[in-house]
Amino acid sequence: MKKLNQLLPIDSDLAIESIYSDSRKVRPNSIFFCLDGLSVNGHQFIEEAIYKGAVCIVHSKDVSVKNKDIVYYQVKDTLKCLNEVACKFYDDPSQQLNMIGVTGTNGKTIVSMLIYQIAKKIMPFGYIGTHHVLFNKETCECEFTTPEIIFLQEHLRKMVNAGIQGACLEVSSHGLALGRVAGVDFDMAVFTNLSPEHLDFHGSMENYIKAKLKLFEGLRSDAVAIVNRDDEEMFNRISTLTKAHVLSFGIHHEADIQAIKIVLKLKETSFEVLYDGYTYPVKTTLIGQFNIYHILAAILALLQIGFTIEQAIEAIEEVDNIEGRLEYVETGHKFHAFVDNGHSPQHYEQVLSYASKVVGEGRIIAVFGSVGKREFKKRQVLGEIADHYCDHIILTEEDPRDEDTEEICEQIKKGIKKTKNVVITDRETAIYQAVEIANPNDIILILGKGEEQTMYKRRGQVPYIGDKQALLNAIEEVYGGEEDYEL
Numbered sequence: 001m002k003k004l005n006q007l008l009p010i011d012s013d014l015a016i017e018s019i020y021s022d023s024r025k026v027r028p029n030s031i032f033f034c035l036d037g038l039s040v041n042g043h044q045f046i047e048e049a050i051y052k053g054a055v056c057i058v059h060s061k062d063v064s065v066k067n068k069d070i071v072y073y074q075v076k077d078t079l080k081c082l083n084e085v086a087c088k089f090y091d092d093p094s095q096q097l098n099m100i101g102v103t104g105t106n107g108k109t110i111v112s113m114l115i116y117q118i119a120k121k122i123m124p125f126g127y128i129g130t131h132h133v134l135f136n137k138e139t140c141e142c143e144f145t146t147p148e149i150i151f152l153q154e155h156l157r158k159m160v161n162a163g164i165q166g167a168c169l170e171v172s173s174h175g176l177a178l179g180r181v182a183g184v185d186f187d188m189a190v191f192t193n194l195s196p197e198h199l200d201f202h203g204s205m206e207n208y209i210k211a212k213l214k215l216f217e218g219l220r221s222d223a224v225a226i227v228n229r230d231d232e233e234m235f236n237r238i239s240t241l242t243k244a245h246v247l248s249f250g251i252h253h254e255a256d257i258q259a260i261k262i263v264l265k266l267k268e269t270s271f272e273v274l275y276d277g278y279t280y281p282v283k284t285t286l287i288g289q290f291n292i293y294h295i296l297a298a299i300l301a302l303l304q305i306g307f308t309i310e311q312a313i314e315a316i317e318e319v320d321n322i323e324g325r326l327e328y329v330e331t332g333h334k335f336h337a338f339v340d341n342g343h344s345p346q347h348y349e350q351v352l353s354y355a356s357k358v359v360g361e362g363r364i365i366a367v368f369g370s371v372g373k374r375e376f377k378k379r380q381v382l383g384e385i386a387d388h389y390c391d392h393i394i395l396t397e398e399d400p401r402d403e404d405t406e407e408i409c410e411q412i413k414k415g416i417k418k419t420k421n422v423v424i425t426d427r428e429t430a431i432y433q434a435v436e437i438a439n440p441n442d443i444i445l446i447l448g449k450g451e452e453q454t455m456y457k458r459r460g461q462v463p464y465i466g467d468k469q470a471l472l473n474a475i476e477e478v479y480g481g482e483e484d485y486e487l
Helices: 042-051 078-089 108-119 149-161 173-177 205-217 232-241 289-304 309-318 345-358 378-389 405-413 427-437 467-479
Strands: 018-020 030-033 054-059 071-074 098-103 125-129 132-135 138-141 166-170 188-191 224-228 245-250 257-264 269-275 278-284 327-329 336-340 364-368 392-395 420-423 443-447 454-457 460-463
Touching: 018 078, 030 042, 030 078, 042 054, 054 078, 078 149, 098 108, 098 205, 108 125, 108 166, 108 289, 108 309, 125 149, 132 149, 149 166, 173 205, 188 205, 188 289, 205 232, 224 232, 224 289, 232 245, 245 289, 257 289, 257 345, 269 289, 269 309, 278 289, 278 309, 289 309, 289 345, 327 467, 336 345, 336 467, 345 364, 345 378, 345 443, 364 378, 364 427, 378 392, 378 405, 392 405, 392 427, 405 420, 427 443, 427 467, 443 467
Parallel strands: 018 030, 030 054, 054 071, 098 166, 098 188, 125 166, 188 224, 224 245, 245 257, 336 443, 364 392, 364 443, 392 420
Antiparallel strands: 125 132, 132 138, 257 269, 269 278, 327 336, 454 460
């Protein structure tokens, strides 16, 4: 609890028990912030907030009718004010944590989870990112990759109170553009890679890049920026604008840490790490060349928080594949299967290119779709990439929202010129079909959803069993528990 005059320059010692920007959540003795969102004007909900117990209203637009028992405080920028007040209300928790932010088009979750899983071996550590908040034995779901301001500050405070010393936060371009992390004091920021994505939200590639750069613009001079050296444009831009000390990782360019002598296999990857003039062998179940970048980034981050290079590599080698991230699924049969939740064209290129290198004499069967109500231009591109690498394509639903799944699939098909393809709108049925047609040595790639347990449809978010479980169910149904040699 705080006094109002501790949070805002107001001559009032009202007791404030909570702060909100969502009128539906308001409780007694709270401050309500009238945020203007993408589709909602928070000023429309002032009366509802007061009815539910708000005693102070922070607003940017004029309020024509005011309640004499309520404190009104007008500002130019409600979002900026919310960030400042949230930090004060929760006693600036990020300043008491070793905060690591990870951004980039792909790889945020893998890099963040690698850092989290390994760092907690030597210190109490937390994670906030896609769908979850994790620390100690606590698990909490969050709605966005980078949660909104109040949720974020509240859970950082919970970490501090629980004795957590450091935390890794996935930082999305939406989170940066919407100011969700403006009140977070980062000690380290990691940039993974960049490719066109979310342009329906950002409007242009340059706006998307500028959103990513915000994370590095805000770093202190004693902070560290860890940057992909092989993404030359972003490396140069980040190095130019940030005050932080820049460290680099890469494969094709000389960097502070570099991977050489790479060998890609179906179930493992091996390479050598070149660091500080010495080489160190690495063998990991994280597969695909793109995961080598993620490993290098994680190692650099771990070195900054106290690990030796030997300790970091040993810990990396012990980490199992991250659920839903090009995850190899044991089928019990002579074909191979992977589930992966990546959905950008760049990621499809990486995953399918990897599959083409390890498939041998088998075929590549891909099951995927494209999300509804966004990024329409990428649909044909996904079709073109799949057409280049695949032998059979099954198009299906992937969070269609209120768009027609068949129409989305038809737009993907515009990029498919030579590969056999079929549209099966129900995702579980599509996965069943992939299993049914798979021959020995084939690779099934189920793309776009991964471990996600929900599907966004016309009526909103509905339960979904997840691609891995759908795959296992299909194998059980097709083979009835029998091994290939028994058939």
